[in-house]
Amino acid sequence: MDPAFLVLQSLSGLASASSLFVIASGLTIVFGVTRIVNFAHGSFYMLGAYIAVTVVPRLLDLSYSPAAFFLGVLISALVVGLIGVAVEVLLLRRIYRVPELFQLLATFGIVLVVEDLVLKVWGPVDLAGPRAPALRHGVEIMGQRFPAYELVLIGVGPLVLGLLWLLMHRTRFGVLIRAATQDRDMVGALGVNQARLFTLTLFLGASLAGLGGALQIPRVPANSHMDLAVITDAFVVTVIGGMGSVPGAFLAALLIGQLQAFGILVFPKATLVLVFALMAVVLVVKPWGLLGRPEAGSGRVLPPEGILALRRFRPPEAALAAVAVAALLALPLLGDAYKVKVATEILIFALAAFSLQFLVGVGGLVSFGHAAYFGLGAYAAGLLVTGPLKAPMALALLAAPLAAGAGAALFGFFIVRLSGIYLAMLTLAFAQIVYAVCFQWVEVTGGDNGVVGVWPAPWAANRTVYFYLVAAVALCAILGLRRMIYAPFGYTLRAARDSATRAEAIGLGVRAHRWLAFTLAGAAAGLAGGLYAFQKGSIDPTLTAIPLSIDLLVMVLVGGIQTVMGPLVGAAFFHALKDAVMPLTEFWRLLLGLAIIATVLAFPRGLAGAADAIRGRMGRAKPAAASA
Amino acid sequence: MAVPLLEVAGLRAAYGRAEVLFGATLSLRRGEVVALMGRNGAGKSTTLRAIMGLLAPTGGTVAFEGRAVTGWEPYRIARLGLGYVPEERRIFTDLTVYENLEVGRKAPTDGRRPWTAETLFSIFPNLAEMRGRRASAMSGGEQQMLTIARTLMGNPHAVLLDEPSEGLAPVIVEQMAEAVLRMKREGIAVLLCEQNLYFASAVSDRAYVIEKGAIRFEGTMAQLEADEGVREAYLTV
């Protein structure tokens, strides 16, 4: 291969590594000190870009010079830093002690809110930024032209690393950050006000994200999808480097930049897959990342967040459930086609949410990528009936859970080796692999557009018939999963969640059981996905994307993570509400985000904690009620 | 002296459901060294952690400098002038010796001349030689010196000192004893958790003996040394 080409390819890898490092360094610093994995970091990045496309042209009007350009970039970064301070003071400060699942969801709430606000302020059209004066040309390197601005970017990464090093080693603030990353309680015992340290840390972290975003404007126009696109990359860099380690982030960014630059030559369709595969390998070999260190026990004694007491239906509840199911089944008799469509979708999401509850509520495995298995099922079914095989629907619906179960078994093998926040990150990463495959493998999956024409078999083409088919399949699957929760297997999962030490000491293999649970839950989600493909008549990558994973988590939370059947109610409530409210407002995401944040703030110890509190308030008068 | 510097009354504490302290009452006057003796697991460290606010007390009160500090965040208690040296030392191993001291730095709340790294290096000469080195490269004794020095950088009026002699070579134990006596000379009160009776008697004015989460003996160090019965019952096998 032409050496000049390789050099240029490597240089462009360095440029993207540099950008990635600037963003990820902020994320990793914030995590190190606050122990919060901040989804909103992507929003800070996006805000940096939008503010820069607004500010920089004004400054260039005053003085068309590189100095004005970079001054504008810095101003944007600082403004985003202040926004970070507001987020810390208003929200993060209140959730440092809540379970991780709720922290992640709350920061995702910010993502939703910011997305809608950005659309409101800047509009839906992508905004191209100005190019940097005096850096618009190409530089000749080994006979090839390479953009001068990219060369500047290559320098920015090491520059930021150097400045961060000085900050961390030459200022008291930096020394405190490093100390708090290692042992924040001891820092407190030495008289340092953690709240103020955390606020300043958020300022630093958000500024870095804003800087990363602002530097991008000559390369990519500001758009409202930048946040989620960058946050997964930043997560990957942070996790590979070791959460909390700035040099680790630099190393990981370099690795990923080169992997992408050269990976595209070898596997042009699989660059994203390569990145996430690298992360999976690193996590399995070094579970704390390249330069990370094991998480010290947080010392918190909290009851597990999930199903605490397995109750049976009491007669009135059983009657209520029977009435609800009967009402649902009678719905088509009313003859409203639209209602039937919504009811079908509710049944499908109920199954998906229930399979997630099986992992989260029973197994204590917080999956942030459950949509992957829903999507795998949908794609397996959709591609089978539309592809060269033209397979019948029945076969496709059989293949859906098998394909998703196989995917879950493969990913789960790695996932169950981790715990806590690292486990959540890995589920997210694997989901992004599935998303990337669906998005990039255009020949097979249709890429962004997906595949249309996924219609049920003629006998089930009628909406009412399909509704009953879905009802039969979904209800059977739900009852099957429910049975497992009440069976020794479900008890074993809860046992491993409550105390892995005790489970191992009585001879229960925690990993093996979790792996099986992950596979079963994945298969059930895949079945739901298969049903959804025929319901919708098409498949596309959004079925595997983060927002759907979050929707499923919200269904579980709304329904009650500590209840067995609650997620079904949550799915019905959430989907019906979404269906009713979304057409009425352009601020659906804003409302949803605020609702998530409000839920986390209202139940700071999680919903199970709230239930405990209520039980406590009801007094010891009827302790039997809780264990009935 | 009317009001003790530190006054602990009926302190209770638990780790989750496991109760450890069942109402400990003790006091520390300005400038004195008091030993809190007891076997492993008797509740010594838990007492210090609960006083410092690192473990929320489930009952009882803690007053320091005449203010009720029960339930305060640790940093606020530290800023009132209470220092804490944990048994497990909790050195920031990623930081240099000098940086460890920097984390502890805090201006004195009274008009006293503040401790500086240089004055501390004169007490602990070993630290001076390794000021630029990472704390992870230190021996146990050096780490123990560093954790005391780090606390003194905060210019405390009183220090909670958890098992400073544990697991150290005799020559280091000697330096620890000197350091405690130096603190006393500087007017710093010390509440010292110890199992080592000889060490405690070398530096302390008074002593409490704790067993199963409650104070079983209170008196001068001389009284404890003379009381064979208490020693048999609560300190030896």
Next chain:
Amino acid sequence: MTLLVVDRLTKHFGGVAAARDVSFTLAAGEMLAIIGPNGAGKSTTFNMVGGQLKPDSGTVTLAGAPIAGLPARAIWRSGVGRTFQVAQTFVSMTVAENVQMALVSRFGRSRSLLADARALYRDEALVLLGEVGMRPGADRPVSELAYGDVKRVELAVALASSPKLLLMDEPTAGMAPRERSGLMALTARVARQQGIGVLYTEHDMDAVFGHADRVLVLVRGEVIAAGAPEEIRANALVKQVYLGEAGARAALEARRKAVA
């Protein structure tokens, strides 16, 4: 009958010997307490027998079979039950369900997807709970129990696999003083009745001298004394160690200097 033979167990952590040539034996039905100051190597020795740590060298033989270095689950299978310093129970379950889980595992039913877990092995669990005096509270959530009762439940869970050897890491830690001797007496009674050997570490001297048949004293990773409780009580070396002999001369020296 000799149940457990520990022979020259050694474990180093970064050059420091946490246990050096630790040897002892334990008979069926016997209670053996390991005591010693902090850092003496009690937990290290304990965890090597229980499978939480791999020894550098030395052997552990349980009823004739070598178990040193096996993973915790294999050691459980060979007949070792254990309780933990901070009681480990399944907090989302009832008292009976905690014991039922141990039985589900013992009979290899943990992958059963269809059986009704609540009814499975319930009668057997109630018998075990009867042995530790917890049968009346069988249907209460374990999270509502006083800590002393949680410890009893943990004992029943450990007994559910019919172990030959019971490892108890500080069995009375965290319990109210008045509950402690009850638990130890119960343990001793069950051990003698069923011929289970009990190896325990303990800080509470009443729990050691009131219930152990023999006591082993570890200091800095080495056994310095072993014998009947009254022998250990009379041992001058042991007494010295507990008062901190190592620091004695140094500290007195320091005081002399300070006064001078």
